[in-house]
Amino acid sequence: MLQALIVLLTVSLIAVGIFIQPLLQRQHRERLKKQPLPPLWRALIEQNLPIYHQLSPNQRQxxxxxxxxxxxxxxxxxxxxxxxxxxxxxxxxAVACLLLLNERSTYFPKLKSILIYPDAYIVKQPAANGPYVVEERQEVRLGESWSRDQVLLTWQEIQADARNWRDGHNLILHEFAHQLDQEDGKAEGVPILKKRTDYVRWREVMSNAYDQLCQAVGRRYPTVMDSYGTKNPAEFFAVATETFFEKPRQLRAHHPALYTELEQYYQLDPAAWG
Ligand SMILES: [Zn+2]
Known part of the structure; x- marks a missing residue:
């Protein structure tokens, strides 16, 4: 009798976790979306997201x-x-949600908190100095994305980005692209895609564009994307995302396959925005 009760309780808890909680969360989110936007928020979005006016009324909503x-x-x-x-x-x-604008309502599921520093912060990192010596090295950072639950940002950099939307650099876009990439637990420049076949095409397009950038940077040629994208495929995806939103026409002209891939992934065409 007791065993049957425990089984019933366990099944009920699983059912709540699998079916009821997501349903309640969806309903709660729908209610939140219908709330009128405070006028101050609207003014701040217009001020700090320069491409807001170029979005269609539907996209803005x-x-x-x-x-x-x-x-x-x-x-x-x-x-x-x-x-x-x-x-x-x-x-x-506003800037982070631009990445979710179409077809994606997962809201960076692993992310719980956003830590904001006034300006660049210093991180102490262990660094190998020879085979037996590990020293502490200080690294200056503007932002980070942790796959567990946090994004770190610097306000001074965010303000500079808001003033210049066309330079191809945007800290928020960069770190939240990492969040999308890390959603499956791995930071490897491959976010969660819809179909299995999408992964094959993604890897092909991304690795070709990555090799192209590495070669151009190696030869000191001018590039549309920042050379930081050569660090590894995860950084390449983050840098490509910044370029996609900030220099879309240049990216489309120089890397049409990459542009199309990102256009399909984000379900957006920033090159058409004014
Ligand atoms: Zn990065």
Missing amino acids: RLQGHIQVFLAEKQFIGCRGLQVSEEMKVTIA
Whole structure:
């Protein structure tokens, strides 16, 4: 009798986890999306997401809904005494949600909190110095994406990015592209795709474009994408995402296959935005 009760309880808990929780979460998100956007938030989006005006009315509305969900679900933490403001939260949410705009409502599922530093921060890293000596090296960073639960950003850099949307550099786009890549637990430049066959094409297009960038950088040729993309395939995807949104026409002209691949993945065509 007791055993039967335990089995029943276990099955009920599993059912709640598998069916009821996601359903409740979906309903809650739909309610959040329908909430009117506070006028201050709208003004901040218009100010700090320069391409907002170029989106269609439909896309703007969808983005506003995503921002509402993102702000309700993620925690923001100010570091080194930084007071987190509405402007910081709304700006980060707006740019990050651009990556989710079409066809993707997963909201960076592993991400729980966003840590904001006022400006560049220093990380101590162990570095090998010969076979038996490990030293501590200091590294200056502007941002990071952790596959477990956090993204680290610097406000000074975010503000600079907001003032210049066309230079191909955007810290928020970069770190949240890493989040998409890390969603399956691996940072290897391959986010979760829809079909099995998509992975074959993705790897082919990405590795060709990666090799092309490495060769061009090796020969010191000018490139559309930042040379940081040569570091590894994960950084390449993050840098390609920044370029896709900030220099879409140049990317399409120089790397048409890569542009098409990202266009299909994000279900967006930024080259058509004004
Ligand atoms: Zn990176």
